Amino acid sequence: MNPIFTKMVDAVEAANAAPDDYINASDGLKYCGKCRTPKEAFFPADLQAQGFTKHPVMCKCAAERRERKEAKRREYERMSHMTMLRSEAFHDMPAALWRFESAAVTTPQLAKARGYAQNWDEFKKAGIGRLLFGNVGTGKSYAAGCIANALIDRLESVLFVGMSDVVNRMQGNFGTDRDHYMKSLMRPDLLILDDLGAERNTSFGKERVFDVVDKRLLTGKPMIVTTNIPLSVMKQAADLDDRRIFDRILEVCVPIRFDGENFRKGNASANIKKAAEMLNG
Structure with a gap:
């Protein structure tokens, strides 16, 4: 031997x-x-x-000891990857803790949002997103954040950004820097563009919004758009630049209307009441 x-x-x-x-x-x-x-x-x-x-x-x-050790290693790597994805997803949004399971009320709209996350594989393959529209404070951004966290738990990459921040970043960047930023918006499995219409209403702003929406559509990857703009206004927009943007969004994003009470006002009232009780001893 x-x-x-x-x-x-x-x-x-x-x-x-x-x-x-x-x-x-x-x-x-x-x-x-x-x-x-x-x-x-x-x-x-x-x-x-x-x-x-x-x-x-x-x-x-x-063999069982080795499998347990490997399982712990895999779980550690999964959790580390998940932490990285979550930190990358929410740069400026306090959405890391927004989850379907912790919602105070499961509205029909939130149930539809949850269904989107649960059937993500099919929506991802088809490149279909969601348009969450409705009045201020009705839970659109919260629903989008819940979808984001549900997908991150599955190790899908997400980027949640405010539309006004996107336009501002692109206005401050030129040439290669702007190209790199645009590519960063195209990279994740899901792009969430929050608060469409909050950006400055200028020809430059509208052109940048169209660029992002159009290029995202061309990648075939889904996006979620939240907005206070009524769907009827989007469908009947007279301004050509607005119509180009809205048509592109509606081409790949299924609308969900958010209505009902303003949750923010309700939370504000509850906080004021609590503060008054504390001050009065």
Whole structure:
């Protein structure tokens, strides 16, 4: 037998040894004293003829220990990757904790948003997004954030940005810098453009919005757009620049109307009441 190979086998056997191991008289192989499964196996007959008789194998409990260790390693890597995705998704949005499970009320709109996340694979393949429209404070951004976190839990990449921030960034960047920023908007699996219409109402702003929406559409990747602009206004826009933007969005984003009470006003009232109670002792 090759002396180098012999040393390797001996080293493995030594690492694989335990005080309660024993030799099974029926086959002459070493067995684990704990799980009573083999720690050795015979080489094929042709190798045995060359002097290679037995080689170490993992017993059942050793294999299970290795699998547990691997599972912990995989879970650590998954959680690390998830943390990175979440930090990249919410640069300027306090949405990292927005989740369907923690919503105070599950509205029909939030249920539809959850359905989008649950059927993400089909929507992603088809490049279909959502248009969340309605009055201020009705939960559009919260629903988008819940979708984002649900997808990040599945290790999908998301970017959640305010539309006014996008326009401002593009106005402050030129040439290569603007190209790099545009590419960063195209890279994630899902792009969330929050508060369409909040950006400055200028020809430059509208052109930049169209550029982002149009290029995102051409990538075939989904986007979610939130806006206070009524759907009827979007469909009947008289301004050519606005109509170009809205038509592109409606081409790939299925609308969900958010209505009802203004949650922000409700939260503000509750906070004011709580503060008054504290001040009054």
